[in-house]
Amino acid sequence: MAEISAKLVQELRQKTGAGMMDCKKALIETEGNIEEAIDWLRKKGISKAGGKSDRIAAEGLVDTYIQPEGRVGVLIEVNCQTDFVARNEAFKALVKNLAKQAATADSVESLLAQPYIENESATVEESIKQTIATLGENIQVRRFVNFAIAEGTQGVVDSYIHTGGRVGVLVELGSQTESAAANSEFQTLARNTAMQVCGLSQCRVCERRPNPRRNCPKEKDIEMGKDDLANKPENIKEKIVQGRIEKRLKELTLLDQPYIRDQSISVEDLIKQVKAQLGEEIQVTRFVRYILGEGIEKQEISFADEVAAQMGTK
Numbered sequence: 001m002a003e004i005s006a007k008l009v010q011e012l013r014q015k016t017g018a019g020m021m022d023c024k025k026a027l028i029e030t031e032g033n034i035e036e037a038i039d040w041l042r043k044k045g046i047s048k049a050g051g052k053s054d055r056i057a058a059e060g061l062v063d064t065y066i067q068p069e070g071r072v073g074v075l076i077e078v079n080c081q082t083d084f085v086a087r088n089e090a091f092k093a094l095v096k097n098l099a100k101q102a103a104t105a106d107s108v109e110s111l112l113a114q115p116y117i118e119n120e121s122a123t124v125e126e127s128i129k130q131t132i133a134t135l136g137e138n139i140q141v142r143r144f145v146n147f148a149i150a151e152g153t154q155g156v157v158d159s160y161i162h163t164g165g166r167v168g169v170l171v172e173l174g175s176q177t178e179s180a181a182a183n184s185e186f187q188t189l190a191r192n193t194a195m196q197v198c199g200l201s202q203c204r205v206c207e208r209r210p211n212p213r214r215n216c217p218k219e220k221d222i223e224m225g226k227d228d229l230a231n232k233p234e235n236i237k238e239k240i241v242q243g244r245i246e247k248r249l250k251e252l253t254l255l256d257q258p259y260i261r262d263q264s265i266s267v268e269d270l271i272k273q274v275k276a277q278l279g280e281e282i283q284v285t286r287f288v289r290y291i292l293g294e295g296i297e298k299q300e301i302s303f304a305d306e307v308a309a310q311m312g313t314k
Contacts, residue, residue, distance in 0.1 A: 004032055016041050039218075043225040058293030059086045060142075062168035064159035065099035070187070073157030074102045075170035076144035077290050081137040086165075091139070094131050095165075098124065102144040111141060142296075145288050147172045154181045155285065160194035166292040169197045172285040180278045189274045189282070196260050196267060197287050202251045206284045207268075254284060 004027045012023040012034055022041060030036035060079035067073070076099045078091075085091050097117055101124060105111035112125040119127060132139050147157045147170055155174040162168070171194045175181045197203060223229075223241040232240065250256045255268035262270075267284075275282050 004028055008032060008034065012037055012041075039222055042222050044227060058296040059083050060139075060292060061086055061092065061095045061165035062161065062290045062292050063095045063099045063165060064161060064168055064170060065096070065103060066157060066159055067103065070156040070158065070181075070190075071149040072103050072146065073159055073170050073172075074099050074144060074146045075159060075168050075288060075290055076102050077142045077168075077292060079140050079142050079293065079296070080135075085135050085137045085139075088135060090131060091135060094128070094139070098141060099144070103146055105144070105146070108141050108143065111144070143290070145170060147286065149174075154178050156181050156187060156190050158187070158190035158194050160191065160198050162198045167198055168290045169194045169287060171197060171287040174283045174285045175278075176280040180280055180282070183278060185274055185277055186282065189271065192259075192261065192270070193254075193267070193284060193287070196257065197254065197289055199260060200254070200257055201289075201291075203254050203257065203287075203289075204252045205254065206286065207253060207255045254287065 004024060008027060009020060009023045012027060013020060015034070016023070016038055022044075023037070026037040026040045026044075027034070030040055058079045059082050060077065062075070062077045064076070065074040076095065078095045078098060080086055080091060098111070101114055101117055102111050105114065112123065112128070114124050116122050116124045116127040122130070128139055128141070149155045149157065149172070153174060154177055155172060157170065157172050159171070160169045171190060173186070173190045173193065175186060180186050220241055223244050224237065229237045229240060255266065255271070257267050259265050259267050259270045265273075271282055271284070
């Protein structure tokens with residue numbers, strides 16, 4: 001039997017939010033295979049896939065940049081060590097400039113190598129180091145994504161930032177014509193869609209694929225192996241599992257969600273309403289959602305220690 005280290009148990013706890021003893025048992029049962037242990041916990045109903053509530057947030061900001069014509073947009077996360085610095089105007093200005101520059105970058109590395117827009121004699125990386133020296137904290141560009149409406153197609157990119165830069169969303173909507181993309185109803189739909197995604201931590205896809213159950217053999221295997229179905233007849237078990245998978249797929253799909261401003265309709269219904277007004281097809285092409293510090297562990301520090309660090313007295 002593989003040795004189960006405390007580090008491996010802690011890693012599984014961070015991924016699943018399950019208790020220490022449950023994680024240790026899962027790893028023993030799966031001989032230290034962490035992916036199989038995650039599935040084991042899910043079968044026992046101890047863990048939910050995709051749960052994020054147990055993750056510790058790092059400090060910094062999530063911000064966006066949308067080009068004036070709305071055809072290009074960026075969502076970026078820049079981290080610092082304390083909320084004290086995250087609220088600093090120099091840090092905020094740096095993040096806004098980085099978001100704007102990321103529109104033409106294809107990776108964090110390429111972004112850092114660009115001449116900085118506020119001082120082209122220095123690179124972005126050099127300018128970040130200067131800010132670090134000024135503010136006295138480590139600053140890192142953790143991640144970004146940029147959306148651009150493809151050449152020869154129409155649509156708009158929009159964004160939404162919630163809770164002072166702790167959650168951000170970038171969305172892309174496609175239309176058939178330029179006039180529809182410029183229509184205020186279409187642009188309002190893009191903004192409302194971004195707001196919708198902001199509150200949906202489970203959403204992963206815009207719409208369901210054909211024959212969804214065929215694309216979910218792993219989900220079916222997990223559900224079939226759950227203890228509460230052990231004594232059920234096979235035909236009943238199959239129906240229960242199908243229902244659970246349908247429910248899970250609905251949670252993952254944006255268009256199936258109740259619309260935040262009118263719970264009596266779905267997001268799909270809302271899009272159909274705007275389609276009818278504009279007289280052409282509309283599609284939510286893609287979206288992404290960032291939560292500040294998601295998956296990053298941060299050293300806990302008291303407010304007094306934070307101020308002392310800034311004053312150079314500790």
